[in-house]
Amino acid sequence: MKNVLRKTMSVILAAALVLGTAACGNSSTDKETNTASNTVKPLPEYKLQGTEQDASAGNFPSAIGAFQTVDLEGNEVTESIFSEKDLTVINIWGTFCSPCIEEMPELGAWAKELPENVQIIGLVQDIRGMDDTEHIELAKQITSKAGADFVQLIGGTEAFASIMASLIGVPTTIFVDGNGTIVGDPIIGAYVEKYKDFVEEYLNGQ
Numbered sequence: 001m002k003n004v005l006r007k008t009m010s011v012i013l014a015a016a017l018v019l020g021t022a023a024c025g026n027s028s029t030d031k032e033t034n035t036a037s038n039t040v041k042p043l044p045e046y047k048l049q050g051t052e053q054d055a056s057a058g059n060f061p062s063a064i065g066a067f068q069t070v071d072l073e074g075n076e077v078t079e080s081i082f083s084e085k086d087l088t089v090i091n092i093w094g095t096f097c098s099p100c101i102e103e104m105p106e107l108g109a110w111a112k113e114l115p116e117n118v119q120i121i122g123l124v125q126d127i128r129g130m131d132d133t134e135h136i137e138l139a140k141q142i143t144s145k146a147g148a149d150f151v152q153l154i155g156g157t158e159a160f161a162s163i164m165a166s167l168i169g170v171p172t173t174i175f176v177d178g179n180g181t182i183v184g185d186p187i188i189g190a191y192v193e194k195y196k197d198f199v200e201e202y203l204n205g206q
Helices: 003-023 026-039 051-057 098-113 133-148 158-164 192-204
Strands: 068-070 074-080 087-092 118-124 152-155 170-177 183-186
Touching: 003 051, 003 118, 026 074, 026 098, 068 152, 068 158, 087 098, 098 133, 098 192, 133 152, 170 192
Parallel strands: 087 118, 118 152
Antiparallel strands: 068 074, 087 170, 170 183
């Protein structure tokens, strides 16, 4: 019994450590506090479920199905974007999240170094649609300042509801092959070196 309790506490502490140091949780309190500093009104969030262990075990859907959304410039984007490359790195982030913003310059630099068959896409979790001009402008400012000029999609819509329902915090980074199948485990937290390691291992295994 003691061993079971120790293991349970270890999982809880590990998840708390990740969210506390490298990722942002999405409780309403967190959202209100962080958006207030950006002068953006807090919006209702998707309920984030599970634990770090659950996410790595496969609570995410096995694939990203057909979708239609837009990027920050209003350009239409569909699931066909995945077929253009052998691997797509999807960085799910929020405008309220300090670790997300802090890793953005490194992601911008990495995007320029990737081989031709790999791409990075941002999925901005807290933008609710093209009418959400406050968050769109904030996301544009963040990515422009960071030099992260890769595609940034509006994520807080029904198009990505199953993905958002699987999150426990942001940033979360997932990897998708040319067919839209999610490969490997999600990486929760701002760990760019881990993203790079996964891409290298994946390409070496092809």
